[in-house]
Amino acid sequence: MHFDWHPVITTWQMIRRNKMRSFLTSLGIIIGISSVIIIISLGAGAQSLLVNEIKSVGSDLIGVLPGASESNGPPASVFGINITTLKYADGQAIKSRVPEIVDFSGYVRGAATVSIEGRKKEASFVGVNANYLNIESTEVVSGRFFTNEEDNSASRVVVLGSEVAEALFNFSDPLDTHVKINKETFDVIGVMKSRGSGGFQNQDNEIYIPLNTGQKIMLGINYISLMRLKVASGADVDSTVEEVKKVLRDQHGITDPEKDDFSVRSQVQTLDTLKTLTDALSYFLAMVAGISLIVGGIGIMNIMLVSITESTREIGLRKAVGARRRDISIQYLIQTVVLSMVGGLLGIFFGVLISWLVSVVANYLGYAWDFVITWQSVVLAVGFTFVVGLLSGWYPAKKAAELNPIDALRYE
Amino acid sequence: MIELINLEKDYTNEELVTPVLRNINLKIAKGEFLAIMGPSGSGKSTLMHILGFLDILSSGKYIFQDKDVSSLDDDTLAIYRNQKVGFVFQSFNLLPKTSVWENVRLPLLYSGGLVDEKKVDQAIASVELTHRSKYLSNQLSGGEKQRVAIARALVNNPDIIFADEPTGNLDSRSGTQIMAILQKLNAEGHTVILVTHETNTAKHAKRIVRIKDGEIVSDEKNDEQIIAAKTELVK
Secondary structure, three states: OOOOOHHHHHHHHHHHHOHHHHHHHHHHHHHHHHHHHHHHHHHHHHHHHHHHHHHHHOOOEEEEEEOOOOOOOOOHHHHOOOOOOOOHHHHHHHHHHOOOEEEEEEEEEEEEEEEEOOEEEEEEEEEEOOOHHHHHOOOEEEEOOOOHHHHHOOOOEEEEOHHHHHHHHOOOOOOOOEEEEOOEEEEEEEEEOOOOEEOOEEHHHEEEEEHHHHHHHHHOOOOOOEEEEEEOOOOOHHHHHHHHHHHHHHHHOOOOHHHOOEEEEEHHHHHHHHHHHHHHHHHHHHHHHHHHHHHHHHHHHHHHHHHHHHOHHHHHHHHHOOOOHHHHHHHHHHHHHHHHHHHHHHHHHHHHHHHHHHHHHHHHOOEOOOOOOOHHHHHHHHHHHHHHHHHHHHHHHHHHHOOOHHHHHHOO | OEEEEEEEEEEEEOOEEEEEEEEEEEEEOOOOEEEEEOOOOOOHHHHHHHHOOOOOOOEEEEEEOOEEHHHOOHHHHHHHHHHOEEEEOOOOOOOOOOEHHHHHHHHHHOOOOOOOHHHHHHHHHHOOOHHHOOOEHHHOOHHHHHHHHHHHHHOOOOOEEEEEOOOOOOOHHHHHHHHHHHHHHHHOOOEEEEEEOOHHHHOOOOEEEEEEOOEEEEEEEOHHHHHHHHHHHHO
């Protein structure tokens, strides 16, 4: 018993004779596979970025957003739609009636141009309560955060994000200076600790003002766009979420839970929702990239058909010296599978390389971006290229095998 | 070894039937050097293709080594082409950008089993091209290319070597060399069947069959060659 090497030898000879063509034949597959690998990897990297961001806020938080939502989807307010039903008073009611909630903060948000002595910085202002540091488990590096009194009296005080402070003051001390936020003048009372970029927001490019100041002076509204509730340690988060919902229904006069005008999510639920969203997005993009693999396969088939036409006399010669139909078809089938799989392996190599470079650059820029290559995506890529090779080689191989040796030898 | 009985061959193109060979009766014994002569379009190449298992007959019988070739399936015909016969074509038909050695090895790739590299070396040596073994086919002269084609035809030590206008693309000196090699192979026991329209080439054969309009018009011994061969033997 021996292994029949002749189709391998013949394939090697044919690829060697047409190096450039072989490379171009594989190029479609190289691009297709590397695109799929990159998209799946970037999807996983982006997911890790968001997950890390949420985890960094703390897993003992419950978020309340205005507007209803499907069980797994985000509420409308996430997409920038203003809903005015959620009030600061709702938070006070929750805190007084749900013992598991130990603290809460309301949030409003807006765009801010922060300026001082001709220097300007575009940033976001966030109106929060005085207990914000406790809620989000963060701290100030210099100065202080504002007090309840300052919040209640809608004082014009601001705590700068580290990036804003650096941009406006370089490395000099910003405390006790006055900055203009849009058209209002604020006292700088503190600078936040750097928290890095993450998710959709760069928290270092935010400035923090009292909630009342944000509502009344900056935005002229009486509602809040987000509420975060801190759950007592050891409390059951799921049952607390249900209690919070009950209070909100009472507050908003809702009797039918189907008609809730708010969404309550624990961080765990938010993580699940995000994973569902990012998974769906990356699989959709991978499918789009997968179409390029089909195009690559058609490219291989096309070039193999041209190659067969060009090699008609050679096929005739091979038949004249004893090649059987299956020898010819196997030879072309192996050739397409080899070209496709070599393309696939190169695609994996470039896909992994580019994904790795993206993660290195993202980490360098301060994003908590994980480099993720799943073995499933690699196995899928290899399997797919094998199938593409077989499918795109089948018809040309059949056509070559069926050539009449005399007609083939006479082909001009 | 070969017997053709009332062999006929037609080419059918849609409704149009073109007769190419008519009522061919021919016996060829082992060790013969036969030239099939005839003008262009007379059917001599078609006859060679049928004899060489490349084409099938329309009616009649082709008996090869006591077997009716019409009863053989595609795979068996491929084995016959690989083991029993070797072809030398007018246009050489070498694999492009491929070495002499690899070209000569080609039939062995389809023989099953491991390739016996010695057979390749011996075939190349028999046409005196050992020094060109590693050359690519496009680096050779016409005469050398045809010698490579002969080595390829020989490598499986076939019973019959078919040569279709083997000197047609060569200068007279190279042509003479090729014919000398074919004569030598015949002397070593190979049956050689030559297809040509040139009298100068055919004169090297010991028997000449003439075809015209698809029919055999004469079948005679070439006494000149027989005498020369006998003289050679006496020497």
